[in-house]
Amino acid sequence: MNIFTLALANVRALRRRLFGLVALVSVAAAACLGALGIADRAQGATDADVKESSANRSVTVDKPDGRPDTPQLTERTVARLAKLPHIESVQHRAQVSFGVLTEAGDTVVLYATTYRPVLTPPVTESVRKDLFPLRPGEIVAPAASQGVDLSKLVGQEIDIETTRYVRQGEGTGVTSHARLVGVYDPTWQLDNPDAAYAADADVIKWAAQRSGEPEDSYLSTIGYDELTVVAKTAADVPAVTKSVQRLGYPAVALQQQLNALPAVLEMIKVVGQVLLGVLGVLAFVGAVTVTGALSRRRAQEIGILKAVGFRTRSVLTMLVTEMALVGAVAALIGAVLGVAMGSSAGALLRGSADLAPYVKGWVLLPSAVTLLLLLGLTVLVVVIGSLAPARRAARMSPTDAMKDW
Template sequence: MNTFSLALANVRALRRRLFGLVALVSVAAAVCLGALGIAARAQGATDTGVKESSANRSITVDKPDGRPDTPQLTDRTAARLAKLPHVESVQHRAQVSFGVLTETGDTVLLYATTHRPALTPPVTKSVRKNLFPLRPGELVAPAAAQGVDLSNLVGQKIDVETTRYVRQGEGTGVTGKARLVGVYDPTWQLDNPGAAYAADDTVIEWAAQRSGEPVDSYVSTIGYDQLTVVAKTAADVPAVMESVQRLGYPAVTLQQQLEALPAVLEMIRLVGQVLLGVLGVLAFVGAVTVTGALSRQRAQEIGILKAVGFRTRSVLMLVTEMALVGAVAALIGAVLGAALGSGAAALLRGSADLAPYVDGWVPLPSAPTLLLLLGLTVLVVAIGSLAPARRAASMSPTDAMKDW
């Protein structure tokens, strides 16, 4: 019988004694693999979903107030910006105030706003899954505004009041109907507090009505109050912003609000390294402890083996046994890690903010990383058993058998 066969037979015979080590290493490996898998998915989603998201590639261009030499943000300006190098699209925003009349007699002041795909609000309640683009006569408002809860009005037609221009400094109220098809988290205020999204035609019609300008010529004369220039890649954003600013327009980028992103990614990597270190320490200490105890308990067996002619290196089958135990523990840990990661991912997907960063039902590290971690688990357990096995192998047959 060779050393490997003997070690395998011993592992089977001593499986109850080895249960503690297998459980320790398996649980440690499962926790680390599950956490590393989620961290890897989060990092990947951050790299591809956040860094290259349209929001992170967007540049906000405001009206050039106080700059008479710079054209307003008309449709001609939007077309000019769209021709700049590395620009993917230009999305416009127009806003106009209107009132919502509630059943209690309250009037809530909101701002009808055109929707920009690059900056979609976080909808919390809606009448259908895909709200945008909105249909004429539809509104998506904040869930609460000016102390009034609007979420219970979703799906209903509500009374709205707009303003029609009469003469300079004077207007008259115009009542109408609109259907509230959704509400969003009111803490999201990239389009200012009280923004209520509506179809482009609706917003332009209300804005032209308020200004006294014909609807057909509104976007070519008065224009929009803001444009969003979307670069082709995140790396193109600085160059595109510089081109926009050279044209005389005030421009800022959302990338400036994500400066902490590299630190977050580095934290994810650090957590993974710490977890890997914890796994190594637990496996090493467990192997040293269990192998030392087994070598003391099996001193008589070692003495008999040496007495019948086994060489010292053959007695080091204890290391082979621990390597087999480490392999079994690593495989069990991989299965448990997959289950743990899947459960944690399912919980995280319950949060609208975290769901985009946890894709896949079984979030495990990449195949090379997984194989490397499993191999390191086996190696660390085997190395941890080396010192106790060497001490046992160095015993003389007389000392090993004196109590037999």
């Protein structure tokens, strides 16, 4: 019988005494693996989906207020910016306030906003799957605004009131109808609070009415409230930002807001790293304790092995191999439990609209390299922890080992 076979037989015979160590190490490994799996998947989503997303490649261009020498954000400005190097597209935003008249007699003031594909709101309820681009007469509003639940009106025709310019500082209300085709999560406020998306033609029509400017000349005179310039790659964003700023326009990149993971996922990442250290400590202390205790209880067995010709190195190898097998079993059980724990936690995180894009897939595991390193580290720490007590037991003479040590 070789050393490995003997060690395997001993582990089977001592499985009840080894259960505590296996449970301790496997649970610690599972918690560590689950946290690392979520953090790794979130980091992968950030690298693949977020860093090169259109939002992360976008530069917001505001109106040049206080800069009389810089043209407004007109159609000509859009064409000029589109010709800059490394530009993929230029998307516009116009806003104008309007009122929604409810059956209860309330008036909810919203801001009709043109839709930009770079910043799609998180729609929670809609009349059809693909809402955008919107058709004339359609509106997508926040699910709740100013204490009024607008989600109950999805699919209905609603009364709206816009303003028509009369003279300086004076306007008159104009009542019309629109269909509420969807609502979005009101916590999403990148287009300002109470933004309601409408077809470009409707927004420009209402904005022209409010300003007193003819509708057909509005975009060439007053222009848009904001432009979003989308760079071809995330690496092009700094250069694009400087190019826009050199033209005299205030320009701010969204990239800085998207470089980091959400706070919850950052916390999970830190927890995973802390648990990795805890796993190492638990595995080491558990191996030292269990190996020492078993060596004392198996003193006579070790004495017999030494008496029949086993060398110190052979006994040491047997004891360490036993702990290596225990560590391997604990690591494998921990991997299975870690998948279950990580997937359960991932399912909870997917319930959040902000976190769902970062936690995709049902089986959450870190990369294969990280997984193998974690499993190997678990076994290695258990082996290192068993070395000192195993060496002391292996060095005993047959006579001393046969005593009640």
